[in-house]
Amino acid sequence: MVTPALRDDRGSATIEMVLLVPAFMLLLMMLVMGGRLALAHQSVQSAASEAARAASLERGADSEDRGLAAAKTFLSDEGLECSAVDVTVDTAGKASEPGVPDQFVDATVACDVPLADLALPGIGGSRSVSATASSPIDTFRER
Template sequence: MIRRIHDSRRRRRDERGSAAIEAAIGIPAFGLFVAMIIMGGRVEVAKQSVEAAAYEAARSASIERTQGEAIAAGKTAATSSLDDQNVHCTSTDITVNAVAFNAPLGTTAQVTATVTCRVDLSDLALPGVPGHRVITATASSPVDAYRERR
């Protein structure tokens, strides 16, 4: 009986410090997991916002009457959409292809807008993850084939 008590005390002593080791391994792993969730959410929200901005740009451009007005309206709409959705791009590139306005009346054509946003991820400091992510979206909108064009 004395021997059993002695053995159980020895087993308890062997486990001392294991909680500290588990915490030393578990807390950083949990922190990386949370940072990856934040990164995924930030990238997905930016992706949806860039897609919406491209759609807004294409739609705004397609209802204008001239190619120059279409390009200006598309770029303004995309910038406004990104600002309204509170997306912070480190750099933004907006391209509006409005050659459809050169098509003769009665011909179907489309205006295409491409929005590229560089999202900053460097504040997350995840090992092996680049400091930024480039997100690009393209959308098209038809130009009325019988609408007067200048």
Template structure:
């Protein structure tokens, strides 16, 4: 070992270690966002399906909201903000006509607990799903 190189390993470690930690945190954030995206997709699908089997347009929103929140809870996703909007115009289709119900679920996923410098504190994900209404189901 050359005496002129003393301490160079410590300096290299001091430079590389924070970069490796930041890379790990970025990978965790990306994984959280990708996983949350699939969970929000499942919630939108469940919300649309529950709304499409509702008897009235008024109850469709309530059923969709409950289904989306239950799915997100079952999936273990904790959103700092959740909205569910439902287009229930397909429930008013005349008997014998297939209508559709569309649900959109928006979830704000917190990222601040990762302590990644310069990263946003949260990321908002949104998913939309359309479900068919049975053409011959009873209508109110």
């Protein structure tokens, strides 16, 4: 016969909570990290589109500068905190003669999203998010 002292369940809920709370917190922080990276990717994609469009619309020789400024302004307006931002605008398509179809301006934006404040084990520092966009150059543009 088993005595009631051997069936005592006191303290089992505490042990379960001690085991489950850290796992739940880790899952919650990973969801926050995924959301932060998804929002950063969306903002970086939009910044690349803005840079390509601004550079393709610029008529003068400062197309690359206009694209760089547009991307950095868009990222600051979005409030995206990047530890490092790299914007590359390729305006080689603008060197073609007017009337040549299928010429594009390409823009690539890369952002290092800081993740150190989440304190996830094995994940520290930052993750790089990058995107590339193209914008067509007007075939019948003037010089």
